[in-house]
Amino acid sequence: MDIQIAHGLDGAKNAKGLVVIIDVFRAFSVSCYVANNSPSEIITVGAIEEAYHLKNSHSNTILIGERESIILPGFDYGNSPSQILDVDFKDAIIVHTTSSGTQGIVRAQKADEVITGSFVNALAIVNYIQKKKPESVTLVCMGWGGTEPADEDILCGDYIKQSLLGKKTNFEKIVDYLKNESTTINFLDKAEAKDEAMRDFELCLDLNRFDFVLRAVKEKNDRIFLRKVV
Numbered sequence: 135m136d137i138q139i140a141h142g143l144d145g146a147k148n149a150k151g152l153v154v155i156i157d158v159f160r161a162f163s164v165s166c167y168v169a170n171n172s173p174s175e176i177i178t179v180g181a182i183e184e185a186y187h188l189k190n191s192h193s194n195t196i197l198i199g200e201r202e203s204i205i206l207p208g209f210d211y212g213n214s215p216s217q218i219l220d221v222d223f224k225d226a227i228i229v230h231t232t233s234s235g236t237q238g239i240v241r242a243q244k245a246d247e248v249i250t251g252s253f254v255n256a257l258a259i260v261n262y263i264q265k266k267k268p269e270s271v272t273l274v275c276m277g278w279g280g281t282e283p284a285d286e287d288i289l290c291g292d293y294i295k296q297s298l299l300g301k302k303t304n305f306e307k308i309v310d311y312l313k314n315e316s317t318t319i320n321f322l323d324k325a326e327a328k329d330e331a332m333r334d335f336e337l338c339l340d341l342n343r344f345d346f347v348l349r350a351v352k353e354k355n356d357r358i359f360l361r362k363v364v
């Protein structure tokens with residue numbers, strides 16, 4: 135299996151094979167927390183206008199997302215796992231748009247298949263790839279706004295790659311580095327509620343909390359749905 139690491143929006147655009155779009159803080163950690171709370175659908179969108187359009191077209195739509203780490207006007211929740219941790223999404227259509235992660239999903243048009251990447255379901259991702267045995271895998275580290283590298287996404291990409299190669303990575307060291315040395319945890323600086331942001335940090339680093347993969351599937355009107363694969 136050929137394993138490539140790519141970065142940001144361009145990396146997503148050119149990614150081939152089975153593509154993992156990685157966004158630890160916070161898009162694809164959030165997506166897993168959402169998926170765990172039983173929504174009828176999760177729709178990933180790039181444009182904010184599309185999110186508003188979907189909200190106006192379906193009564194049971196909930197908007198989740200941010201720009202520059204701040205919740206968007208009229209949205210129900212920010213891009214924050216702590217805000218939605220205990221929310222029952224039964225029968226709701228979740229529409230998710232973010233600065234970086236969801237933009238990567240939308241751009242990954244050359245991929246054979248796209249799944250999301252985060253630490254909260256890292257083992258499930260590794261197991262899924264090992265089971266599928268694709269010829270080539272691209273791990274796309276989305277970074278800040280899809281334009282600048284971010285430590286947490288690079289570390290997650292490397293963690294998945296090493297696991298696929300049968301090598302162990304010390305996860306405690308990763309957490310320690312992100313907590314004490316990394317300067318790339320943008321949303322922590324921008325957050326108005328510091329306690330909530332710290333809780334987001336912990337929830338996004340809750341390794342292997344979920345045992346499912348989220349697969350991006352293009353359907354009606356070219357909309358991209360995230361579907362759980364256990």
Ligand SMILES: O=C(O)[C@H](CS(=O)(=O)O)OP(=O)(O)O
Pocket residue numbers: 157159160161162200202203204213232233234235236277278279280320321
């Ligand atoms: O969760 C966030 O605030 C980030 C903002 S950015 O990437 O640092 O610009 O969004 P995400 O798309 O989840 O990375």
